[in-house]
Amino acid sequence: MKSQQGEKLLEVLKVRFENNQNRHKNIQWEKVQKKVESNPKKMWSLNEMEKTGGEPDVVGYDEKTEEYIFFDCSPESPKGRRSACYDQQALDERKENKPKNNAISMASDMGVELLSEEQYRKLQKLGPFDTKTSSWVKTPVDIRKLGGAIFCDRRYDNVFVYHNGAESYYAARGFRCVLKV
Numbered sequence: 001m002k003s004q005q006g007e008k009l010l011e012v013l014k015v016r017f018e019n020n021q022n023r024h025k026n027i028q029w030e031k032v033q034k035k036v037e038s039n040p041k042k043m044w045s046l047n048e049m050e051k052t053g054g055e056p057d058v059v060g061y062d063e064k065t066e067e068y069i070f071f072d073c074s075p076e077s078p079k080g081r082r083s084a085c086y087d088q089q090a091l092d093e094r095k096e097n098k099p100k101n102n103a104i105s106m107a108s109d110m111g112v113e114l115l116s117e118e119q120y121r122k123l124q125k126l127g128p129f130d131t132k133t134s135s136w137v138k139t140p141v142d143i144r145k146l147g148g149a150i151f152c153d154r155r156y157d158n159v160f161v162y163h164n165g166a167e168s169y170y171a172a173r174g175f176r177c178v179l180k181v
Contacts, residue, residue, distance in 0.1 A: 013033075016056075023073065025167050035068055047091065055078075056071065058070055059126065070181065075131075077173060103136045114138045116178075120135070120176065122144070133153065
């Protein structure tokens, strides 16, 4: 990333951080910024999260690994990551009307991972997300082996976990990411 891009990204992240203190109590922006600036690959990944509409924000700190945890905090599933099936296998197996991409490959290309169901539930404790959309989440291996994948959303003030064929895709379904810096 060019330094000007990095500065612009840090400013966006700082404003979001300051405007959403409930997401990261007892965390200081200066420490987060220093950690992000010292890791260009992670800064690039944060920029990719931002570019695709994820609105990444700090949601915690892992004391064991000494890493800040960023989740996509956009109100709805990120616009730049919708209409994707679950993984490459599902994309390859789809015969007609293939989507352009798949969630697992896109996340890997961005240097991030899909949220787990547990992480998704943690996100939902920070506010109402995906009230009109849904998001693929990491699918357990046993479900994926049978051809399925899971996704989550929030309706009626509750978090729901659903299943679908991994090859399915919808205009209102994307995926949310986690990045540790």
